[in-house]
Amino acid sequence: MRVPKAGAAAAVIGLALTATGCGGDDGPQGTLSVGIKFDAPGVGYREPGGTFSGFDVDVATYIAKELGYKPEQISFKKVDSSDRELLLQYNEVKFVAASYSISDKRKEKVDFAGPYFTAHQDLLVRAGDNSITKAEDLNNKELCSVTGSTSAQNVKQTLAPKASLLELQTHSECIVALEEGRVAAMTTDNSILAGYAARKENAGKFKLIGLSLSNESYGIGIKKGNKDLQAQVNAALKKMVQDGSWDAAVKKNFGSANFKHDPAPQITTGS
Structure with missing residues (x-):
């Protein structure tokens, strides 16, 4: 949870546009660009060998599968807390799965699917x-x-x-x-x-320690107005919980820390 820095975010977007051109994805036969954290072990992390791990990575990969993409078609892009909205607005990523807490202020700029996890x-x-x-x-x-x-x-x-x-x-x-x-x-x-x-x-x-000093409902960030994608992602998240993949992902990424997590939350967006 960090305070946005508009100047830094704008610079990141400028570099991203120069490096990647139009961004986004070309459909099921192309590449799906997804924004994740690169420096949050267990959540979103770029391993030294260049592979990715974490709960958000597993959630994003499951969503991509339900959208018709294979793991090798996913292009993970680094996002910081300050530039998540801009990456969506500039079509640099199709969606963001990066410990992205749903809030009324953020919903003024982007839409959310989920929530898919409750943190404290x-x-x-x-x-x-x-x-x-x-x-x-x-x-x-x-x-x-x-x-x-x-x-x-x-x-x-x-x-x-x-x-x-x-x-x-x-x-x-x-x-x-x-x-x-x-x-x-x-x-x-x-x-x-x-x-x-x-x-x-x-x-x-x-x-x-096991405290709950705040409540953070993680959602999947989507470009404002893309209701079709929001509905598709919500359907994928519901299926992930129902078939046991959500619990498996939690155990895989947090199990050794004896992490007492909340159960999967009810989907409240898009209704």
């Missing part, structure tokens, strides 16, 4: 630290989050006003700071925290 703001601490069981325990301690994060501000302003906030550019930098003991906790959506905790290299190092 939580805290990640070192595995052996039992001093933090609630947000208020962060008072007089260091808290890390990405620059401009609404998660950190929620803690700082309302839950633990005496906490010291360390803002870094990426979640990965916060993980390093937490492991090195420079901060007592890291905060963002629990899905992202669980993804980091579930990485093999992090086994046994971290634990989620």
Whole structure:
């Protein structure tokens, strides 16, 4: 969850238009461009070898299959929180699956399918630290989050006003700071925290506190007005839950983190 930066987003779009031309997809025989996160293990992550992993990747791949595309026809494009709307508006991607929380403000610019997942703001601490069981325990301690994060501000302003906030550019930098003991906790959506905790290299190092400091309903972002695609994606999401693929994807991406996730949410968009 990050505050949009219009200038940076515009620059990203300019580069994307130069590099890729018209974008979008050419139908079932062409390429389907999908926007995902590249730096959120368990959610959307570009592995060192160039492959992709994460719950959003699995959801996007399932949707693509239902739209008639094979996995090799999918072109995953990196999106940051600040440029998701613009990528859709400029047809650089057909849809966005990138921990994209549905909100009234965002619905002014794009349409959503879903929701397909419910996340909550939580805290990640070192595995052996039992001093933090609630947000208020962060008072007089260091808290890390990405620059401009609404998660950190929620803690700082309302839950633990005496906490010291360390803002870094990426979640990965916060993980390093937490492991090195420079901060007592890291905060963002629990899905992202669980993804980091579930990485093999992090086994046994971290634990989620299990708080629900906010409610985030993840939706699939679609260009404004594309009701046909919205209906198709909603149908795919419903089928994914019904045939067990949704549960399998959750277990695959978050299981080793002992992540207590919410059940699949009811589809509320497009009605």
